[in-house]
Amino acid sequence: MDFGWTTSDDAYRAExxxxxxxxxxxxxxxxxAYDGPSGPELMNNAGSFNRKLAQKDLxxxxxPQAYGGQDAGAWKQIIVSEEMWSRGEPRSSLYLGANWAGPAxxxxxxxAQKHRxxxxxxxGEVLWCQGFSEPEAGTDLANMKTRAEPDGDGYVINGSKVWTSYAARADTMFLLAxxxxxxxxxxxxxxxxxDAAGITVRPIPAIHSPHDFNEVFFTDVRVPADARLGEEGQGWDIVTTILHYERIGAARxxxxxxxxxxxxxxxxxxxLFDDPAIRGECSxxxxEVEAARLLTYVVIDGRAKNLPPSADTYVARYSMIQADHAVANLSSTYLPDLLTHDGDGMLRAHFTAAITAGIAAGAAEVQLNMISGRYLGLPHGA
Ligand SMILES: Cc1cc2nc3c(=O)[nH]c(=O)nc-3n(C[C@H](O)[C@H](O)[C@H](O)COP(=O)(O)OP(=O)(O)OC[C@H]3O[C@@H](n4cnc5c(N)ncnc54)[C@H](O)[C@@H]3O)c2cc1C
Structure with missing residues (x-):
């Protein structure tokens, strides 16, 4: 594995x-960026920002070229992710579409669906949201209850989702039913x-952001048959494939x-940096941060070589969680006054994002379960 960036990668990052x-x-x-990528100001700004980004083909x-890209590959994607996520993700939830909904x-x-x-x-014209979790189905996603009943030439959807980021302002939902x-x-x-008839979105203010979370209720929501992606019952295969993209999609x-x-x-x-103990904690x-970077690059290297997704994804994800927490612990221990509303926007945005690391995109303990079984090959406990 070669860790160096190519001239073309460097030029892309510079652009x-x-x-x-x-x-x-x-x-x-x-x-x-103060309230994260689901904050109303950022989501409003994302409309014109994303269109300009599209004009530059970024x-x-x-x-692949067949779908509007330039076959630039996985390393270019991680460059975009590093530059966007480290700036508070100015695209807002367009990244869901570009990272995994599009590839799915x-x-x-x-x-016809590809065309549409x-x-x-x-x-850059559409903001996505992801309707997976339900009140009784987070980690245990297979327990989800929202139903899509076949009806004539389509389906009628009833049920509810929870913790749906971006739903209050997104255009399109990737839904599991x-x-x-x-x-x-x-x-x-x-x-x-x-905005389909029968969908109600109710915001849930949360400690990490007053704007991120939503409950979404479906009451007799009628969709045509071609709203279904893949075959009936193929959703689990689709989701387990794309979650590999989601877990390291954001270069945290x-x-x-x-x-x-x-x-x-x-x-x-x-x-304070003269204190050797504090310097040691920063080191x-x-x-932790650089370990997370290298473990993520291992996954990207496999993707660039068209290898199937592997348990490396869980190792990289867990490492990112550790890195987020290590840095957030520094700001909360030594600079707590800068985490308030009148403090430092970047520190606050990072700290609140770090609160959610280890829950969003799958709990930290679940990543550890996957690592023990699929990476280390350990048997299930009694
Ligand atoms: C910031 C943020 C954004 C989110 N955005 C979305 C979104 O857009 N769309 C969406 O669908 N969902 C979203 N979620 C929901 C997220 O996917 C779930 O919170 C997550 O999957 C955990 O599910 P849960 O909250 O039901 O917790 P539970 O599944 O109840 O788990 C609670 C805790 O129990 C422990 N636990 C549970 N099961 C196991 C196990 N098998 N082994 C070991 N420990 C276990 C873990 O400590 C876990 O943290 C978001 C969550 C956050 C925090």
């Missing part, structure tokens, strides 16, 4: 950084507009790395 430097508003961290260059449609969709859904992602059987075998995927380590640099600047300004946090 992206130049665009971001020019396009992000001056008060980016203290206003727009959204899906990693996609490429792999499992009909030609992929172009708007490439053009049950057709027929219980357990994994009945899970099916649907793609539908969030790069946000932690830049936040750590920012923390060190504050510590120096306050004379340990840096080691």
């Amino acid at each position: 992206l950084v130049s665009f971001l430097t020019q396009e992000l508003p001056n008060n980016w961290w203290d206003s727009f 959204i899906v260059r990693h996609w 449609i490429m792999k499992f969709g009909t030609e 859904f992929l172009r708007p992602i490439a053009d 049950r057709v027929g059987a219980t357990g994994k075998g009945g899970v099916s995927c649907f793609i539908l507009p969030v 380590y790069e946000f932690s790395r830049r936040t750590l640099d920012h923390i060190v600047t504050h510590l120096k300004a306050r004379g 340990k946090a840096l080691a």
Whole structure:
């Protein structure tokens, strides 16, 4: 494995950084990015930002040419992720479409679905949300109860989802609903507009953001048959494939790395960085961050070589969680006054994102279960 960036990778990053430097508003961290990528100001800004990004062909260059990309590959995608996520993800939930919903449609969709859904992602015109979790089905996703009953030439959906990020302002939902059987075998995927008749979105203010979470209720929501992605009952296969993309889709380590640099600047300004114990803690946090980066690059290397997803994804994800927590512990221990509303927008945005690390995209303990079984080959406990 070669860790060096190619000349083309360096040029791509430079192009992206130049665009971001020019396009992000001056008060980016203290206003727009302060509440995370689901904050109303950031989501509003994402509309025009994403269209400009599309004009420069900077959204899906990693996609195959057949779908509007340039076959630029997995390394270009991680460069985008590093530059975007470390700036508070100015695309908002467009990243869901570009990172995994789009690839899922490429792999499992009909030609008509590819035509309908992929172009708007490439053009930066659609914000996605992900309706998986339910009140009794988070980690135990196979227990989900939302149903899609076949009815004439389509389906009627009833049930509810919870913790649905972005739903209050997103355009399109990637939904899991049950057709027929219980357990994994009945899970099916649907793609539908969030403003479809019968959908109600109710925000849930949370400690990490007053705007991120939502409950979504489905009451006799009628969708056509071609809203279903893949076959009836194929949803579990689709989801287990795409969750590999989701788990390391956001380059959280790069946000932690830049936040750590920012923390060190504050510590120096306050004379605290002269304390050897504090320097030691900063060094340990840096080691966690760089371990997460390298473990993520192992996964990207496999993807670039078209290898099937492997348990490396869980190791990388768990390492990112550790890195987030190490950096957030520094800001909460030594710079707590900067985590308030009048404090430092970047530190606050990182800290609140770190609160959710280890829960979102699958609990930390579940990643450890996967590592013990699929990576280390240990037997299930009694
Ligand atoms: C910021 C954020 C954004 C989110 N966005 C979305 C979204 O957009 N769409 C969506 O569908 N969902 C979303 N979620 C929900 C997320 O996927 C779930 O919270 C997560 O899967 C855990 O499910 P749960 O909350 O039901 O917790 P539970 O499944 O009840 O788990 C609670 C805790 O129990 C322990 N636990 C549970 N099962 C096991 C096990 N098998 N082994 C060991 N320990 C276990 C773990 O400590 C776990 O943290 C989001 C969550 C967060 C925090």
